[in-house]
Amino acid sequence: MNKLNSIKYPLLFWYDLNKRDLPWRSHIDEQYLDPYKVLVSEVMLQQTTVSVATKYFKNFIERWPNIELLATASEDEIITAWAGLGYYARARNLLKCAKIIVSDFQGIFPQDINLLKKLPGIGDYTSAAIMSIAFNQQSNAVDVNIERVISRLFALKSNNLLHNKKKIRDIVSQLTLGNRPGDVLQGLMDIGSLICSAKQYKCDICPLKTECIALGEDIVSQIPRKGRKITRGKKIGTLYLITREDGAYLLRKRPSKGLLGGTIEFPGTDWDDDEVIKNSYVQLDNIHCKELGIIKHAFSHFNLTVSVVGKIKFENKKDFMVPLNLDNCFWALPEEFCKYGFSSLMKKVIQFT
Structure with a gap:
């Protein structure tokens, strides 16, 4: 637990000073982010870079600023707004989610991860991310940036990728226990994007460098372990x-x-x-x-x-x-x-x- 605290508090301090200015990080009050914007952003960010998603997100929210208006849209309208983002099932599922949340939950997002998972297109990661980022709940949401940061911090060397992923989820779950779980999650994402990238890592300015086992063993470039490359x-x-x-x-x-x-x-x-x-x-x-x-x-x-x-x-x-x-x-x-x-x-x- 001491190591986790040695990661969590420098992470939050760094995040407060350096977090990315992303349009979906808008609060509806002092404690919560807008769950609608978190949902739209998380769906867009599946298989899409932040820079591309940001442009589409701004246009999307300008046209449908809340879940009630989105629920009134037609599939053709959604597909047109989504054109160029790819993976169009995401757009159709997002529309279905909006209709269900409005009709079954009176437009109020369920704050139960099991209910979120029942919504179309909402899997383990997206539901966990919404719970932490929008509702400040503990979760084990792991995206590619978080996976890379945690893998290096703990020098996960096993070639058993499933074992590594489970261990990473367990660590994230512990890190998001207690105060500011959403900021912990987003802080890990931002460090993974801005500092601990796949190839151009900047260990000298990383706020977590003293806790990074991979850096201490000089094996940052070898982690995380990669699976077999799939030939298209x-x-x-x-x-x-x-x-x-x-x-x-x-x-x-x-x-x-x-x-x-x-x-x-x-x-x-x-x-x-x-x-x-x-x-x-x-x-x-x-x-x-x-x-x-x-x-x-x-x-x-x-x-x-x-x-x-x-x-x-x-x-x-x-x-x-x-x-x-x-x-x-x-x-x-x-x-x-x-x-x-x-x-x-x-x-x-x-x-x-």
């Missing part, structure tokens, strides 16, 4: 830029479920695992349309290479000589594109319009 698969596909006489482009809404669910795209083929990109074209009135360019895009589990083909003018989908799913399609002028929820991938395609 490869997929290819073709997208078609199809226009009509007034300059409008044919667009399509993707199904709500699945990758890039609910976003707007240019119609195209399915993505397959072929490693060789063959000549792709759409045939219209016996005219072969040329390839305008190649786009490469990385998803979390595969790398995609897309051939952009166009520009194709048509009025009747029967003119196509290759199978093309045109369900949920509509026309839109380029100046109207800003109204739609394009993914980062489709934003790359727009340069060819």
Whole structure:
């Protein structure tokens, strides 16, 4: 416990002087942060950097400043506001959370971790983070920054990563026992981001350096232990830029479920695992349309290479000589594109319009 106190109090002192100015760290009173803003930020920060999430967060909160207003939004509105952040199931689950909190809890966030876990998309980490950050409760929330800081402080060398993670959660649970658990959690996050980063660590200015076993053993660069690197698969596909006489482009809404669910795209083929990109074209009135360019895009589990083909003018989908799913399609002028929820991938395609 003495070591934990030797970590906790210098951490809080440093945090009071150096904490990051983040828009979701706004208090509703002297004790609590706004749980709505904490929820939105934690959902956005899943698989997203703080710098990117901050920009989206500000726009999101400006449009839906409270849980009641968010609950009235449509899925299309949420997806459009989320466009570019990726992992769109997060946005749909956030909307579902808002509706449940408003309808079942009268707009008041449940302060019970088991109730939070029952909300769509709220798992162990997010529920624990909300309990500590918003409600100042003890928790064992561990993000990548906290994992790195604790691993180095205690020099966790085991190659058993599950064992390490359990030990880290236990340590965080003890650190957040007592006063200011939310600030302890956010202090660890900030040190991990500003000082104890993965490669550019700044041990000389770390407020916890005297307690860091990894620093004392000169093994900071070796910790935390890493699991086996996952190799991304490869997929290819073709997208078609199809226009009509007034300059409008044919667009399509993707199904709500699945990758890039609910976003707007240019119609195209399915993505397959072929490693060789063959000549792709759409045939219209016996005219072969040329390839305008190649786009490469990385998803979390595969790398995609897309051939952009166009520009194709048509009025009747029967003119196509290759199978093309045109369900949920509509026309839109380029100046109207800003109204739609394009993914980062489709934003790359727009340069060819």
